[in-house]
Amino acid sequence: MISTLRFPIRSHTGLGSIEKLFVEVRNWNLKKILIVTDQTLVNIGLVDKFLGPLKEELAVSVYSDVEPEPSLGCAERLVGYTRQEGFDCVLGFGGGSALDLAKLAAVISQNEGDVSDYLNLTGTRKLERHGIPKILIPTTLGTGSEVTDIAVLSLEGTKDVVTHDYLLANVAIVDPQLTLTVPKRITAATGIDALTHAVEAFLSINANEATDALAIKAIELIGGAIKNAVENGADLESRTAMSYGSYLAGLAFFNAGVAGVHALAYPLGSQFKLPHGESNAVLLPYVMKYITSSCPKKMNMVGNILSKHVDERTAEDFLKLFFRLVEDVGLPTTLKDYGIPESALDSLTDDAVKQKRLLSRSPKKLDREVIYQIYQLAFEGVTNDKGGDFDV
Structure with missing residues (x-):
């Protein structure tokens, strides 16, 4: 049997691997980065503690309107914001909801149409552009979103996904210390x-x-x-x-x-x-x-x-x-x-x-x-x- 395996472009794993974030950012010569996270991580200081140093090197915007089990409307708002602001990188920081939304922001914002146009069950469009680079950093222990090409959204009565190779992370960082809280x-x-x-x-x-x-x-x-x-x-x-x-x-x-x-x-x-x-x-x-x-x-x-x-x-x-x-x-x-x-x-x-x-x-x-x-x-x-x- 022939098998084909797919992985993120690059993964950094292990204690202290968050430090690789700053190496990646410098290598890409970024100017304006969007952090997609949830308000709880902002409130407890986790975003500032681990991502605060980014502000010393480039323009950083934090988007925290992230819902648990995110709705289609939540995703559409984020994609619209990303298009409007012209970021050159999206960083997802949090649980599966934040990471899934970050994927959509990075890719669909650079394509025509709405998120709904690309849903697996009902969408009619195909993604044509790779989008801007995406860095995915989980702070929980289980979703696996940092290594998949899937973004899951809640619809009326069911769930649907956007799935495409373009949603794969350019960089995934899995650091156990981020999960201690x-x-x-x-x-x-x-x-x-x-x-x-x-x-x-x-x-x-x-x-x-x-x-x-x-x-x-x-x-x-x-x-x-x-x-x-x-x-x-x-x-x-x-x-x-x-x-x-x-x-x-x-x-x-x-x-x-x-x-x-x-x-x-x-x-x-x-x-x-x-x-x-x-x-x-x-x-x-x-x-x-x-x-x-x-x-x-x-x-x-x-x-x-x-x-x-x-x-x-x-x-x-x-x-x-x-x-x-x-x-x-x-x-x-x-x-x-x-x-x-x-x-x-x-x-x-x-x-x-x-x-x-x-x-x-x-x-x-x-x-x-x-x-x-x-x-x-x-x-x-x-x-x-x-x-x-x-x-x-």
């Missing part, structure tokens, strides 16, 4: 998000030996570090393992793709504004249980790695295993816990079925009936002693 809940959610990236990439029908190697290493790193990273956020060793794990998981899923968990998570984010990582977490056990029979060898490999890090040895029961992992990091484990009514399961299913790009990578087909059952099980909170079998 991430709160417990966000550490847990983004950590499970990264784990989901790795597991789904490993099980994807598009996986190959190279992506498998990336995914397995990511699973080992995240599985061994996530609980301590949540409980002891100042532990730099755990933060470093999570940063590397997230980075490798991003490379794995960018090349092999994610599937059913993400397809079902998207409607939770768009309809109920659940953070993406938590949407993945609450669905992960049930999707994994359903697809087990189609990829038993790989599932057993995942189970053997992860079962070392949970309280109970559950390598043979994937519902229990993934449920316990989510529970151990303190995240809600049912749709009820999020206040989602049972009456919403039909609309969630309707929107999940539309995610054909994601569903097509699943090792086992997920049709409408199965998707509804997964939502139903996640709503009821089927746990260790309640079974959880599928009717189909």
Whole structure:
């Protein structure tokens, strides 16, 4: 089988790698740079602490109108602002929302039309220009956005993406010290998000030996570090393992793709504004249980790695295993816990079925009936002693 792998042009990883930012900026001889971040990082001083020195060398504008699970309107405003101001570089600094928006600002601002014209499901335009350089610097532990060519947006009732090679970072910088201030809940959610990236990439029908190697290493790193990273956020060793794990998981899923968990998570984010990582977490056990029979060898490999890090040895029961992992990091484990009514399961299913790009990578087909059952099980909170079998 022939495989094609894609990566950012250049990545700097490891403790202190943020210093490479200033080398890159000087090499490009930039004059006017846009920083896309969120207001929280501005308020706690993280932007000034790590990016403040840029102001000594060039004109810097900080754009912080960044929404969690960003809407199409949020993206359109940023792209319009970028066009108007004439920047020669965009720097994304933050979680996945800030990084995704930075990609769109750098590329679509240099092309004709609106962001909506380039959406995967409904857009009719094709990107013609590369855009201006983009530097992507994550401050959370799990989205992998710094190494992908995808920007995810929330629409009415669902999510859609803009995806193109032009959205790949010119430079990605992954420095664990930037994640030390991430709160417990966000550490847990983004950590499970990264784990989901790795597991789904490993099980994807598009996986190959190279992506498998990336995914397995990511699973080992995240599985061994996530609980301590949540409980002891100042532990730099755990933060470093999570940063590397997230980075490798991003490379794995960018090349092999994610599937059913993400397809079902998207409607939770768009309809109920659940953070993406938590949407993945609450669905992960049930999707994994359903697809087990189609990829038993790989599932057993995942189970053997992860079962070392949970309280109970559950390598043979994937519902229990993934449920316990989510529970151990303190995240809600049912749709009820999020206040989602049972009456919403039909609309969630309707929107999940539309995610054909994601569903097509699943090792086992997920049709409408199965998707509804997964939502139903996640709503009821089927746990260790309640079974959880599928009717189909």
